[in-house]
Amino acid sequence: MAVAGVYRRVLPSPPAIEFASPQGKKLFIEALEGGTMEGFFKLISYYQTQSEPAYCGLASLAVVLNALAIDPGRTWKGPWRWFDDTMLDCCEPLSKIKDEGITFGKVSCLAFCNGANVEAFRTNESSIDEFRRHVISSASSEDSHVITSYHRGVFKQTGTGHFSPIGGYHAGKDMVLILDVARFKYPPHWVPLTLLWEAMDTIDNATGHRRGFMTVSRIPKAPSILYTVSCRHEGWNKVAKYLTEDVPLRLKSDDVKSVENLLSVIFKSAPADLKEFIKWVAEVRRQEDGSMILSEEEKGRLVMKEEVLKQTRETELFKYVAKWSASKISLCKGVTSWGLKETLPELAADICCQGAELFMGKLSSSEGTCCRQTSVTLLKVDDEKAMTVVSGTVTTDGIEKGIETLVPSSITELSNLCDFDQSNCKGMHPSTADVLTVLLLALPQHTWSGIKEEELRMQFNHLASVDKLPSLLQQEVQHLRRQLHFLMTDLSAP
Numbered sequence: 001m002a003v004a005g006v007y008r009r010v011l012p013s014p015p016a017i018e019f020a021s022p023q024g025k026k027l028f029i030e031a032l033e034g035g036t037m038e039g040f041f042k043l044i045s046y047y048q049t050q051s052e053p054a055y056c057g058l059a060s061l062a063v064v065l066n067a068l069a070i071d072p073g074r075t076w077k078g079p080w081r082w083f084d085d086t087m088l089d090c091c092e093p094l095s096k097i098k099d100e101g102i103t104f105g106k107v108s109c110l111a112f113c114n115g116a117n118v119e120a121f122r123t124n125e126s127s128i129d130e131f132r133r134h135v136i137s138s139a140s141s142e143d144s145h146v147i148t149s150y151h152r153g154v155f156k157q158t159g160t161g162h163f164s165p166i167g168g169y170h171a172g173k174d175m176v177l178i179l180d181v182a183r184f185k186y187p188p189h190w191v192p193l194t195l196l197w198e199a200m201d202t203i204d205n206a207t208g209h210r211r212g213f214m215t216v217s218r219i220p221k222a223p224s225i226l227y228t229v230s231c232r233h234e235g236w237n238k239v240a241k242y243l244t245e246d247v248p249l250r251l252k253s254d255d256v257k258s259v260e261n262l263l264s265v266i267f268k269s270a271p272a273d274l275k276e277f278i279k280w281v282a283e284v285r286r287q288e289d290g291s292m293i294l295s296e297e298e299k300g301r302l303v304m305k306e307e308v309l310k311q312t313r314e315t316e317l318f319k320y321v322a323k324w325s326a327s328k329i330s331l332c333k334g335v336t337s338w339g340l341k342e343t344l345p346e347l348a349a350d351i352c353c354q355g356a357e358l359f360m361g362k363l364s365s366s367e368g369t370c371c372r373q374t375s376v377t378l379l380k381v382d383d384e385k386a387m388t389v390v391s392g393t394v395t396t397d398g399i400e401k402g403i404e405t406l407v408p409s410s411i412t413e414l415s416n417l418c419d420f421d422q423s424n425c426k427g428m429h430p431s432t433a434d435v436l437t438v439l440l441l442a443l444p445q446h447t448w449s450g451i452k453e454e455e456l457r458m459q460f461n462h463l464a465s466v467d468k469l470p471s472l473l474q475q476e477v478q479h480l481r482r483q484l485h486f487l488m489t490d491l492s493a494p
Contacts (some may be wrong), residue, residue, distance in 0.1 A: 009185050012156035015195055019188035027170050027190050028177070036139040037168040040177070042067040043145060044167065049183040051085050057102040057149075057163040058085035059181040061111055061216075064145045064165055068218040070115045073301075088114070091231050091487075103207050104149045105490035106231070107163065108214050109483050113228050117219045120486065122212035123201040131197055134215050135176055141170040144217035145333060148178070150199035151211065155191060161204055161211065171194070207490045225301075225476055226308040226408065227282055227438050229483040235273030240487055242271055243443060252450040262451070262460060263324045267436065278435050278442075278480065280408075281305075304472065305408035308477075309434060311473040317463040319436040325433050440464055441473075442480035 017024050046066035050059035062083040065072070076082035086094065090113055091106040102110075107276045108120040121130070138144045146166040151157040162207045167177040167188065171397075200211045231237070250265050312318055441464055448464060451457035467478050 009158060011186050011189055013189075015176075015188075016155055016157075016178075016191050018187040019190065024190055027173065027175065029169070030172065031139075031168050031170040031177075034171050036136060036171060037177075038141055039067075039139050039145055039401045040168045041166055043179060047179055048085075048181065049447065050181045052098050053182075054098055054101040055085045056181050057107040058088045058097065058110075060147045060163040060165050061085075061088060061107060061114075061180065062461075063179070064147060064216050065111070065114055065116060067142075067145060068116065068216070070218055072114065083114070090114075090228065094308050100206070103490045104204065104209070104211060104214075105207070105486050105488075107147070107149070108439060108489075109229075109231075109486035111214065111216050112479075112482055112486060115219065117217045118214055118486075120214040120489070121211065123197070124210050126212065128194065128197045131200075131213060131405050132174075132214065135166055135169050135193065136171070138166070138215060141204045144215050145222045146215050147197060148200060148213045149204075149211040150196060152199070152203040154195060154199035154202070157186060159185075161206075190351065195279050197441075209490065225472065227278055227435070227476055227480060228281055229480055229487065230276055230279045231487060235271055235276060236487075238271045239277045240484065242274075243277075243439075244484070244488060247443070248447050248450050251448065252452060256451055256456065257453060259269060259320050259460060259463070260324050260327070260456065263454070266440075278439050302408060307447065308472050308476055309408050311470045312437055315437065315441075315463075315469070315473075317440060318433065321437045321440070322433045325436070354489055386389070438477065438480065441469070442484060444481065 012016050017027065019025075019028065029039065032040075043063060046063050048059055048063055050056050062085045065083045065366055070083070072081050072083050074081060074087070076084050076087065088110050089097070091110050092102055104120070104122065108118050111118045119134075138146045147163060148166060149161065149163050152162050162180075162182070164178050164180045164182075166177040169176050170190065170291065173190075174193050176193050176196055177188060177190050178196070179188050180186045200213060202211055204211055205210070231240075247266055250269070251262065256262050256265055286473065443464070445461070445464070445466075448457060448460050451460060466474055469477065
């Protein structure tokens with residue numbers, strides 16, 4: 001009787017040596033004695049098989065993030081917060097990754113926006129000696145791990161591009177242990193480091209760039225407190241190119257005479273998907289039997305988000321953006337075409353649906369997920385500051401569940417902002433003017449170097465300077481710049 005499908009592959013050896021073979025065990029013992037298997041034990045504790053044939057980058061990252069004990073800040077299943085490859089879709093819809101895989105730059109961006117410190121190197125940006133130093137350093141501690149992007153063909157294996165973490169290093173043989181996340185295909189195996197470098201020094205046809213490696217380590221806290229770059233929408237690459245390539249050229253125009261002109265030049269011709277490029281990050285939780293009590297951890301995170309929002313609105317640049325937004329030359333009349341929602345009641349349903357998709361594991365598609373009975377509550381416990389909670393009933397595949405989203409707020413001068421009503425719902429919560437301000441701050445400083453009017457150039461360099469921003473906002477802006485950098489590495493010319 002014929003059996004459909006394929007049961008594993010025979011590991012081509014040489015050049016690889018199976019980890020569980022007598023020779024592989026000997027290499028392990030020798031490397032352990034040499035002190036270059038320290039990172040192995042954390043990785044093997046959280047080692048997992050990729051859940052889809054094209055999820056190698058996501059699975060490698062999930063293993064490393066869990067090994068570094070980074071809290072994802074959102075649930076996996078039940079009450080448990082845990083990284084799984086199906087949760088890592090903020091840089092690309094899972095449906096697209098399932099069909100096409102994921103690029104080196106987006107894996108780097110994913111690692112960074114999920115709370116890790118990342119050093120990413122393509123082979124043309126590094127050397128084999130530098131790669132070896134990173135491998136030895138990571139293999140000798142539990143504080144960082146290396147993920148490699150390589151072509152399987154160099155090892156005589158079937159397939160093309162692949163990601164996997166490095167589990168250890170044998171100094172005497174100059175070999176690395178690859179913890180292959182496609183365990184249904186090949187087991188963990190040792191390969192010569194020089195051959196792995198050759199496998200990384202290949203072109204990824206999806207980007208036209210060489211592959212490479214990244215060192216991933218933990219930082220004290222998740223860098224994204226309130227804002228994050230999103231590239232899940234189809235037009236993100238056009239937005240990124242517009243901001244980093246087109247905007248500097250447009251600013252060289254003789255028509256740029258004032259800050260108001262400058263804002264018009266940037267935003268009135270911006271791609272429609274700009275509205276999706278920077279998102280504010282909400283706190284989502286399950287409703288617990290009608291209880292409205294916030295944990296100390298939840299309160300702490302919300303307070304930090306509110307402080308970032310407050311610091312954003314205290315910048316001089318925000319005042320210009322808010323004033324411009326309220327003027328006739330701004331986006332106010334076109335804001336509906338951008339699909340932006342400014343009042344909290346308008347935001348509520350949108351927040352609820354985003355929270356539902358996040359919470360219910362429907363990140364790649366909202367199909368089958370809906371919100372109803374959305375409500376906004378001001379929660380105040382004892383003498384504490386009131387906190388805004390958006391509640392909703394979520395129906396997914398016929399099952400109803402209640403969720404709550406904690407919304408940061410900051411009191412501001414409502415009359416200075418765009419199209420406010422008298423309900424005090426607008427302006428207190430993250431809005432268009434906030435996002436546009438943070439977006440401008442996140443653009444590289446050289447963006448403004450082409451402004452012809454010297455006085456205006458000096459003025460805007462001062463307005464967009466990161467150096468004198470308050471600490472939290474400065475970290476937020478630097479985080480967004482880093483995300484943008486990783487994404488642009490995939491788009492820049494080879």
